[in-house]
Amino acid sequence: DTGVSQDPRHKITKRGQNVTFRCDPISEHNRLYWYRQTLGQGPEFLTYFQNEAQLEKSRLLSDRFSAERPKGSFSTLEIQRTEQGDSAMYLCASSLRQSQETQYFGPGTRLLVL
């Protein structure tokens, strides 16, 4: 059973450019979460999918951010018109909806906006 994977692992971009990250969850997991982690801090929740439906979004998710999970499989997180403050690690986690939910994290995508 493969774990959660994310691509790319590192991304350097110039301010104003658009970037897209991909997350592939554990195959049978129907729940998917995106978190953002800035240097020296704990991760913060961004958004949540159950299957293909995006059911919750944090106030941290500005209108420059959009996430999708077509067909309830992989997910993408796009940031438009990147700003230097978007520099962070973007983490994806997946879980199986059940009474004892445990989230399994991917390796993250580290974004640097110059």
Added chain:
Amino acid sequence: AQTVTQSQPEMSVQEAETVTLSCTYDTSENNYYLFWYKQPPSRQMILVIRQEAYKQQNATENRFSVNFQKAAKSFSLKISDSQLGDTAMYFCAFMKLRNNNAGNMLTFGGGTRLMVKP
């Protein structure tokens, strides 16, 4: 809203010794889980241990155990027989359990950087 506080930004321990990492949380909820995650340098977040709030017995996983004090809202992690591979950031996290399709997102503390010295 829930908050999680880890008051020890950095700690160090000698190999084979025991170390305890502190975590306190604030919530008005009664149905929740608590977690400790480990994040080694440049590597992904790994679950260390989980505690269900309704269970009075403290969770244990091999060398890792917790001291869960529900009334005091305290959830410390004890690592026994520390190994060099335990060197990592450790995050305490709170999960409020919600019904139906609502997401069970994690609220993390700021982390404790643990260094195990040979």
